[in-house]
Amino acid sequence: MQTPWKEYQDQNQQRFLEEMLELLRIPSVSAKSEHKDDMRKCAELVKQRLLDSGCNKAEVMETAGYPVVYGEKLIDPSKPTVLVYGHYDVQPAEPLELWHSGPFDPVIKDGKVYARGSADDKGQFYMHVKALEMMVKTNSLETNIKFLIEGEEEVGSPNLGKFVGDNKELLKADVILISDSSMLSMENPSLDVGVRGLSYIEIEVTGANRDLHSGTYGGGVANPITILSKMIASLHDENNHITIPGFYDDVVEATPEERELMGRAPFNEKEYKDELGVKELWGENGYTTNERTGIRPTIEVNGIWGGYTGEGAKTVLPSKATAKISARLVPNQSSPNITEKLLNHLRSIAPPSVSVHAFEHHGGEPYMTPINSKGYQAASKAVQTTFGKVPIPVRGGGSIPICSILERELGTKIIFMGFGLDSDNLHSPNEKYGLENYYKGIETIPYFHKFFAQS
Amino acid sequence: MQTPWKEYQDQNQQRFLEEMLELLRIPSVSAKSEHKDDMRKCAELVKQRLLDSGCNKAEVMETAGYPVVYGEKLIDPSKPTVLVYGHYDVQPAEPLELWHSGPFDPVIKDGKVYARGSADDKGQFYMHVKALEMMVKTNSLETNIKFLIEGEEEVGSPNLGKFVGDNKELLKADVILISDSSMLSMENPSLDVGVRGLSYIEIEVTGANRDLHSGTYGGGVANPITILSKMIASLHDENNHITIPGFYDDVVEATPEERELMGRAPFNEKEYKDELGVKELWGENGYTTNERTGIRPTIEVNGIWGGYTGEGAKTVLPSKATAKISARLVPNQSSPNITEKLLNHLRSIAPPSVSVHAFEHHGGEPYMTPINSKGYQAASKAVQTTFGKVPIPVRGGGSIPICSILERELGTKIIFMGFGLDSDNLHSPNEKYGLENYYKGIETIPYFHKFFAQS
Numbered sequence: 032m033q034t035p036w037k038e039y040q041d042q043n044q045q046r047f048l049e050e051m052l053e054l055l056r057i058p059s060v061s062a063k064s065e066h067k068d069d070m071r072k073c074a075e076l077v078k079q080r081l082l083d084s085g086c087n088k089a090e091v092m093e094t095a096g097y098p099v100v101y102g103e104k105l106i107d108p109s110k111p112t113v114l115v116y117g118h119y120d121v122q123p124a125e126p127l128e129l130w131h132s133g134p135f136d137p138v139i140k141d142g143k144v145y146a147r148g149s150a151d152d153k154g155q156f157y158m159h160v161k162a163l164e165m166m167v168k169t170n171s172l173e174t175n176i177k178f179l180i181e182g183e184e185e186v187g188s189p190n191l192g193k194f195v196g197d198n199k200e201l202l203k204a205d206v207i208l209i210s211d212s213s214m215l216s217m218e219n220p221s222l223d224v225g226v227r228g229l230s231y232i233e234i235e236v237t238g239a240n241r242d243l244h245s246g247t248y249g250g251g252v253a254n255p256i257t258i259l260s261k262m263i264a265s266l267h268d269e270n271n272h273i274t275i276p277g278f279y280d281d282v283v284e285a286t287p288e289e290r291e292l293m294g295r296a297p298f299n300e301k302e303y304k305d306e307l308g309v310k311e312l313w314g315e316n317g318y319t320t321n322e323r324t325g326i327r328p329t330i331e332v333n334g335i336w337g338g339y340t341g342e343g344a345k346t347v348l349p350s351k352a353t354a355k356i357s358a359r360l361v362p363n364q365s366s367p368n369i370t371e372k373l374l375n376h377l378r379s380i381a382p383p384s385v386s387v388h389a390f391e392h393h394g395g396e397p398y399m400t401p402i403n404s405k406g407y408q409a410a411s412k413a414v415q416t417t418f419g420k421v422p423i424p425v426r427g428g429g430s431i432p433i434c435s436i437l438e439r440e441l442g443t444k445i446i447f448m449g450f451g452l453d454s455d456n457l458h459s460p461n462e463k464y465g466l467e468n469y470y471k472g473i474e475t476i477p478y479f480h481k482f483f484a485q486s
Numbered sequence: 487m488q489t490p491w492k493e494y495q496d497q498n499q500q501r502f503l504e505e506m507l508e509l510l511r512i513p514s515v516s517a518k519s520e521h522k523d524d525m526r527k528c529a530e531l532v533k534q535r536l537l538d539s540g541c542n543k544a545e546v547m548e549t550a551g552y553p554v555v556y557g558e559k560l561i562d563p564s565k566p567t568v569l570v571y572g573h574y575d576v577q578p579a580e581p582l583e584l585w586h587s588g589p590f591d592p593v594i595k596d597g598k599v600y601a602r603g604s605a606d607d608k609g610q611f612y613m614h615v616k617a618l619e620m621m622v623k624t625n626s627l628e629t630n631i632k633f634l635i636e637g638e639e640e641v642g643s644p645n646l647g648k649f650v651g652d653n654k655e656l657l658k659a660d661v662i663l664i665s666d667s668s669m670l671s672m673e674n675p676s677l678d679v680g681v682r683g684l685s686y687i688e689i690e691v692t693g694a695n696r697d698l699h700s701g702t703y704g705g706g707v708a709n710p711i712t713i714l715s716k717m718i719a720s721l722h723d724e725n726n727h728i729t730i731p732g733f734y735d736d737v738v739e740a741t742p743e744e745r746e747l748m749g750r751a752p753f754n755e756k757e758y759k760d761e762l763g764v765k766e767l768w769g770e771n772g773y774t775t776n777e778r779t780g781i782r783p784t785i786e787v788n789g790i791w792g793g794y795t796g797e798g799a800k801t802v803l804p805s806k807a808t809a810k811i812s813a814r815l816v817p818n819q820s821s822p823n824i825t826e827k828l829l830n831h832l833r834s835i836a837p838p839s840v841s842v843h844a845f846e847h848h849g850g851e852p853y854m855t856p857i858n859s860k861g862y863q864a865a866s867k868a869v870q871t872t873f874g875k876v877p878i879p880v881r882g883g884g885s886i887p888i889c890s891i892l893e894r895e896l897g898t899k900i901i902f903m904g905f906g907l908d909s910d911n912l913h914s915p916n917e918k919y920g921l922e923n924y925y926k927g928i929e930t931i932p933y934f935h936k937f938f939a940q941s
Contacts, residue, residue: 062798123800129696186798213702227701231799240763241584242914246682246884247668249814250784251775253768256809257722257787263712264719308695313708313839320706329705331803332712334796338789339810343517343641344686344847345578346812346885347913348786354711355794357801359704384768392799429701430801457699458802 035169036477044470047161048144050080051469054119054153055146058135061097061120061186070097070182073119077180078102084160085167086178092198094190097182101201104163105175111484112175114204116437116445117156117211118184121148122458129460142466149464150451155210156180158450158469162476171477173484177204181433184211187231187393188433195433195440204443206406206483209434210472212427212449213457217467219297220418222410223427223447226434227328228360228397230370234259234377234389235353242338243348253384255352256337262380263354266330270316273330273358275376281363285326293321296423306454325426330358330373355392359430366394366432395432398445405486406446413478414448417471429457448479490624491932499925502616503599505535506924509574509608510601513590516552516575516641525552525637528574532635533557539615540622541633547653549645552637556656559618560630566939567630569659571892571900572611572666573639576603577913584915597921604919605906610665611635613905613924617931626932628939632659636888639666642686642848643888650888650895659898661861661938664889665927667882667904668912672922674752675873677865678882678902681889682783683815683852685825689714689832689844690808697793700803708839710807711792717835718809721785725771728785728813730831736818740781748776751878761909780881785813785828810847814885821849821887850887853900860941861901868933869903872926884912903934 040047059073060066074091081089081102089102097120105112124134124147132138137146144154159178166172179202181191195202215221236255243252268274285293298321304312314323323329337352339345356377358369370391381387400407402424414422427447434445450472456462495502514528515521529546536544536557544557552575560567579589579602587593592601599609614633621627634657636646650657670676691710698707723729740748753776759767769778778784792807794800811832813824825846836842855862857879869877882902889900905927911917 062800063796122802123794123796123798125794125796125800126697185800229701229801231801233799238764238768241911241916242581243762244884244908244912244914245786245788245812246684246814246882247908247912248762248779249786249883250778250782251767251769252762252764253766254786256790257718260715260718260787260790263715267712307698307703307707309693309707309839310841311708311837311839312706313693313837314706323705324703327705331700331704331709332715332793333700333800333802334793334804335711335715335807336791336795338787339578339580340789340791340808341518341578341580343578344688344810344812345517345580345640345788345913346684346686347577347788349789352790353795355799357700357799359701382766382768384764384766386765427701428704429699453699453702456696457702458800459697459699461696 035171036165037474039165039169040474047473048466051154051157052137054157055137055148056135059120060123061183062123070120074098074100074182077119080160081178084164094194096190099182099194100180102178103176104167106172107175110174111205112177112203113480113483114177114179114202114207115159116207116209117159117180118152118182119180120182120185121151122185126460131461143463144466145461145463147462149462150455151457151462152211154464154469155449155451158210158472159476161473166477166480172480174480177202187395189393191433192436195437199440202441204441207437207443207445208479209431209445209447210449211431212429212447213451213453213455214449215296215423215425216452219423220414220420221423221425222414223449224402224424225399225426226397226431227428228364228366229357229395229430229432230360230366230373231357231392231394232370232373232389233353233355233392234387235351236381237351237386238384239350242350245346245348248348252348253382254348255385256349258381258385259352259354262377263332265380271314275372277372278369281365282328283362290322294319296321296425324428326361328359328361328364330356332356359428360397362397362399364397366396370394393432395430396435398434400445400447404444405483406444409479409483409486410446410448412482413475416478417475490626491620492929494620494624495929502928503921506609506612507592509612510592510603511590514575515578516638517578525575529553529555529637532574535615536633539619549649551645554637554649555635557633558631559622561627562630565629566660567632567658568935568938569632569634569657569662569898570614571662571664572614572635573607573637574635575637575640576606577640581915586916598918599921600916600918602917604917605910606912606917607666609919609924610904610906613665613927614931616928621932621935627935629935632657639888642850644848646888647891650892654895657896659896662892662898662900663934664886664900664902665904666886667884667902668906668908668910669904670751670878670880671907674878675869675875676878676880677869678904679857679879680852680854680881681886682883683819683821684812684850684885684887685815685821685828686812686847686849687825687828687844688808688810688847689842690806691836692806692841693839694805697805698803700801703803707803708837709803710840711804713836713840714792714807714809717832718787720835726769730827732827733824736820737783738817745777749774751776751880779883781816783814783816783819785811787811814883815852817852817854819852821851825849848887850885851890853889855900855902859899860938861899864934864937864941865901865903867937868930871933872930
């Protein structure tokens, strides 16, 4: 298909890249308060780029937390409106010592941009900004476009629900488009039809009121690390099923037909294991790896610490041990319900010889999008046009907590059109995003708008 | 009993204290290589003080690790010789934020010296240095005295065995005297008749070759924190018995008579709990707290870490998790044997989906001293003289790994005469040592020499 924007993209490719790198240089880590000024700086840059790229209005809008950047290019009230959601905040970069180059000092190597946020989500939401520029400059824009770029996705979007509720008219759209996920591979393009929900908690177990000598007191006083370990060990049985009472109650089991369809997605176990450097995979008995990471709920310990963690040996019986634990949820599990069950289960294991302080960090509901919708069909056709293959519908393992809130508040379905790869090291050291993915994404997005306007 | 040294002590009390504080100001942390220069500085100061206090010879003697300080005051080959063992190294001070004053900036409050090493063991071994000075200056010395002050006790004395073996003649003595333990209270003086042994290991569990996104991979790849927690949880059953196969095989069970005698030691459970700030105690079913911490072997996790431990929430499936774990041993358990059993047990729990790297930090054998020996009788009489009560013989929970080595190499029995208290926060923030304990110790030690020489 001959398009007016391909030539424009080729001529401006280098600048499109440089603008992305400029965004990546700002350490907009929402989880760490030391980056407060960086967050503001990043929001201002996003706003400026939206204006530069063709929005006729853009602003940094306050919330109780970090601000939202809103932008719009409205061309004709009779045309459909696409709301693009993305986020300018990024995960913490730690552990820093495992990065091969600075997390906020982007480096291009082997055709990939290495930097925190390159795939999640600066590089991905910015494709939409550059797609807008191309469509405007080549007079190919056939939809109204709105941008909702938030700054708290990586900490669970605690303030976005209220923001969206307060700005329903402003954000009104016919479809919501999100590029914050991945595809199977460039050879096997896919579109997510769902994301998992999330319950993220932290638990602190306290024994004695101070660290003790493990000889003098060892054996006579509860060790909080031992108790916390028993709590964590109790979360899975020998088949790696989760043991929390009622945890699976609301899970909608996939039908044999759905599982059969999922099983057709290409998956090379040897390559998968080699790439991760593990001898064996691990997971819930009775399910394939794709099922375990897509349609099944899971519990992972994200962090743990307690006692002496320095060099050498210290014979201490620690006062405290702490863990961060999160569950991924599938339809129709509810995040508040699972959070409560998880906290109750952990507390029930604590003997009276310790005290427990546990609280929720954040949560989000699982989300599914129908593949027979106009939005999904437009996305599928767009990907087919540029990749030459009909994309495979898959269930993504990650979470975008705001999805269920956006649908509830705006009454609009969400379409996931991610161009990253699972191997992009999201949330890990050496996060990367392929240049080809970036450029292909920018090329594909205008097709979505075109097909959606025509459908 | 009228003694010549009491008046001398009263006149020099303030200086005795100041000299101890000077030692405490040197951060001689053997576990952390950044303190290498401090270790050397501390050894040199100990040598100088030995010379100043009456030794006719003192030197800093090299080992493969930190040096040993040796000193001697030989008065008459026909008199018995007492070898005083102590250590000038200290535990790491972390967690620093819990100290009310600088760990190496000693502060005197409520009659106690607050500083790392005040009780363990600088303040305690230095009592012997000042006791020597008093005996020399008042012409009351009736024994030959040798000092062996090492710099690696807190890291398991890895080089002292060889040193002692290489210097048997130099260190030859009739009894070995150690003040590196505690008594029940000033009102209920006690003497340790044994110390527990130690097996200290570190275990690192590795899953994938990098930290992963817990959504994309969660449920499909082993989580090393979960696996490590299962290992730790498996160490104790529901009765808090240790489950490692063969762990108790060599334990010499205390007889009902011994347990009845131990049960007479004063113990106020309410005070003990209140002081520790716990609602309930914890430990092996079927044993009292004093038995659990004295005659029973135990396993404690001394530290654990893995994944994201910073502020807020990071949805990561970590690559690694690590723990420091140590067992306290009782006669006739053997440290190498238990270390091997512990390592084997932990490895046996690891599924093939993770790799395990485990190694020994250090170990030491349990030790018992007979109460009918000349040395014990001299110590008991000395304490009775200054405290007015026959000390209660008790089994200490801590470990002095060098005991069994000293006895094996030198063929000499060890007497424990500790003046600290369990509540001195050994190995913890705000370590302290009572001024009364320090002065009472200095006053008591010359009686030991006197009674030992006369026995």
